[in-house]
Amino acid sequence: MSNPKTLLELKAGETAVIKKMLPGGGAIRQRLLDMGVTRGTEFLVERVAPLGDPVEIFIKGYHLAIRKNEAAFIDVTPAAAKSNGAK
Amino acid sequence: MKPHIAIAVAGNPNAGKTTLFNTLTGSNQRVGNYPGVTVEKIEGDCRIGDTTLHFIDLPGTYSLTAYSQDEVVARSFIVEEKPDVILNVVDASNLERNLYLTLQLAEMGVPMVVALNMHDIARQRNIHIDITKLSSYLGVPVVATIGHKKEGKGELTQTLLDVASGKKSCENKTVHYGHEIEKALKVLSCCIEKDENLKGHRNPRWLSIKLLEQDSKTRERIQLEAKGPTAILDLAEKNATLVLDQEGEDPALLIAEHRYGHAAGIVQACVSQRGDRQTLSDAIDILVCNRFLGFAFVALVVYATFTLTFALADGWEYIPWDGGWTTPVGVFGWFFEEWLPGLLQGMADGPFKSLVLDGCVAGVGGVMGFVPLIFFMFLLLALIEDSGYIARIAFVLDRVLRVFGLQGKSLMSMIISGGIAGGCAVPGVMATRTLREEKDRLTTMLVVPFMNCGAKMPVYAMLIGAFFAAHQGLMMWVLAGLSWSIALTAALVLRKAVIKGEQTPFVMELPPYHMPRPMTILRSALERSWMYMRKAGTVILGVSILIWAMMYFPRMDTSAYDARIEAAEATMKTAIENGADEEKATASFEEESTAIQVECDSAQLRQSIAGRMGRGLESISQVAGFDWRTNIALVGGFAAKEVVVSTLSTAYSMEMSNDEEAEQPITEMLKNHPDWNPLKAFALLVFVMVYAPCMVTVAVIWRESGSWKWAAFSVVYTTTLAFILATLIYQVGKVLGLGA
Structure with missing residues (x-):
């Protein structure tokens, strides 16, 4: 376990657990919740789009693309970086 | 038992809902829109004995919040239309996220049946689901199905019947929220x-x-x-x-x-075992979402879609025809431009014949002429949508198009509309259906008409041929660059000033790829094309009759011209009586009477409503360098942009003093005309690129935006912009001395 970060700061291939949604997300927060971005969920950063944005994560068994704007609202706890598949 | 059972089909996007729906209802389907919104509504029936199962396909959603139009439509349908049963299609290979919706549907208090779909894929991925247990946890019947294979169809319909009639109990279990x-x-x-x-x-x-x-x-x-x-x-x-x-x-x-x-x-x-990851899907993504190859793949797919759409509809001649070969557009064109008018030619002359031929047949023909294009565009688009690649286009291009208030998927519409010269805005506007976000969709729809569609090409060719013959290649690049810059800038401005509000957050699933199902694709293309014919057709017919009337009325008193023709006839008869060569005299009379007829038509056009508008507008249009003839041509161009060429050439040939001049091609006529110069030509080029979309496009914008106001807006804002740009070019050019 290392220091808490936002999803934005993770690199491709890193695994982490959703810790908290920072306030200020607005409508996007409900959307993220609906897509399964809930506290305690483990996910893998699959890849970053060719121009550095959006980010693709593997969460709850499926692939989800999130813009960096939105990723900045998600606080995560990075897991030990070695596993190559979420869960 | 009730003779008619209404079943709302709900589920996540990509859960195989549409395929299952097709399997259940067969060819018995109707496509429409939900009232007041542009969300597609598909309904279909399935008869079992004396009972009709009436299925309504709700939009695919992940949840039932008020987040998107799709979600609002799905849940208000359930609340307000009160279906007898909800059929919830669940992707067995992605159970957890799919159940999130299931649990919300269960809360709505409507009896429910769960179709555990794509069971085969789940099994392949080592996911084993205990159906009995699942059913008891949810309190509703669960049936395993494989959408495209009809597996579980019989059991599913029987279960739906039993639940609707109350034979099978259905006690939706809901979540305890603490x-x-x-x-x-x-x-x-x-x-x-x-x-x-x-x-x-x-x-x-x-x-x-x-x-x-x-x-x-x-x-x-x-x-x-x-x-x-x-x-x-x-x-x-x-x-x-x-x-x-x-x-x-x-x-x-x-x-x-x-x-x-x-x-x-x-x-x-x-679930007894966690699923393995989809290795093939992942492998494809490693390639097509790659940092360097990503763009290349998007470019390839977009270019192929564009080229194939036009090649299949109007490029490759593969339909046996009259001893040779032709294209689908060729067949439609023959029918509406030759066969039907030929059939009606025998009608008595007069306003009614003109209305039928020049108003109705030409109008309907104009609508039908686009059908092959639209059909093939939808076919290829359905292929890209169904395979799952469309989400990757959005993923790769999001960063670029977001700057302009658009999104990755907008690019497809822009290319089809003429982002690569020669497209068409009609299928382009319809392609915006792949955009789920209403604001992005509307913005895209309003800017695609700026692209260089195929109908603008003859106008470009005419003006470039006349004034920029030495720089043809360069001019085409300039025009392409201009249309892209104008469209993107317009999108940016529209998003800031008209379609305000935060950009829709981009949280998108990248679904696993799967082999597209030919029947699903074909059906989707056919239904959407049919909807175009039905919906846009009525508007276009109305507009073409209006334009016809503007050119036809008010009728002029033609007695003076008739008298001249009669006089000519008398002269001919006298000449023949006096021993002149009969053949020669007849020929000379016919030539003269045709000339008089053309003069009469020209006078008629000049004093028709359209002609009066053209002349009335001259004092304003002069600022941009356009005379009244150009004005009439531009009014006619609203029917279809290529009409600008024919109208302009008629207007000019009418006043050429001798026959030799009148028979020149329009390019030569403009080049030699004292009023014309390259500056005016360039202003007109830009005006034609930017001004009002053609009426078919406007009709389609009306239908796709769901409001005549946006259609009207699309005409007004483009024409205003076109006029400002043309005036700027003309006036600045004049100051710089380019007009000489």
């Missing part, structure tokens, strides 16, 4: 039940959950329908704060977490 929230829900439900107008509401608990979630649409509804809305809304507010104080998080978040927690619990209990 002590604090449940307490708040109880208080709120009580208050709702006491309200005189809401008394007897089908599901006060559901309303209470939505109120605690601070759902805007539900609050609006309470405001409108309840007798004492303030009491209910205040109570909801108070309880939400209470929950926040007690739990440290707001109810919306807690509710979502409880639902996911519940779903995870069910998965834990019913």
